[in-house]
Amino acid sequence: MAHWYVMYTKPRLETQAVENLERQNYRVFYPQARVRKRRSTGLAEVVEPLFPRYLFVRLESGVDDFSKLRSTKGCIDLVKFGGKATPVPQALVDLIQSQLADDGLLHLEALNGMPKVGSSMRVADGPFEGLMATIAQHKGADRVLVLLNVLGGERRVVLSATQLQSP
Structure with missing residues (x-):
């Protein structure tokens, strides 16, 4: 298979x-x-x-x-x-x-306000919807590097800030 x-x-x-x-x-x-x-x-x-x-x-x-x-x-x-x-x-x-x-x-669309590094956010839409993410780094004006618990470990993923919401 x-x-x-x-x-x-x-x-x-x-x-x-x-x-x-x-x-x-x-x-x-x-x-x-x-x-x-x-x-x-x-x-x-x-x-x-x-x-x-x-x-x-x-x-x-x-x-x-x-x-x-x-x-x-x-x-x-x-x-x-x-x-x-x-x-x-x-x-x-x-x-x-x-x-x-x-x-x-x-x-992915731009976000006016960026979440703070170290804060926990929920992925609001997209392929990782529903997962909790920790903001690790800002990547440009509208994207953030987040840490997600995916595939049996912590993974670094770049997302649009618009995909994130407060838990």
């Missing part, structure tokens, strides 16, 4: 990794978000990875050769726990996919 796994990629080479994995007939899910960034010329909408340096690849244990993934251009290796590649729950991938707009992107 096939499962989704998380692939760790080289910096800013997610697109190259996707192309090379698809060329090898792997099914890949690379969630991206449309975000507003403050530029010297004003606000601009840009497309960024939802999880920089990470993407999802669908593999079947015992059928697919996991070892050749490391030598795929743009890829580093599958994310492992205890030295073993661990599948991602299907529900998590389904949840992210259900949040995609018609253009295949998540649309």
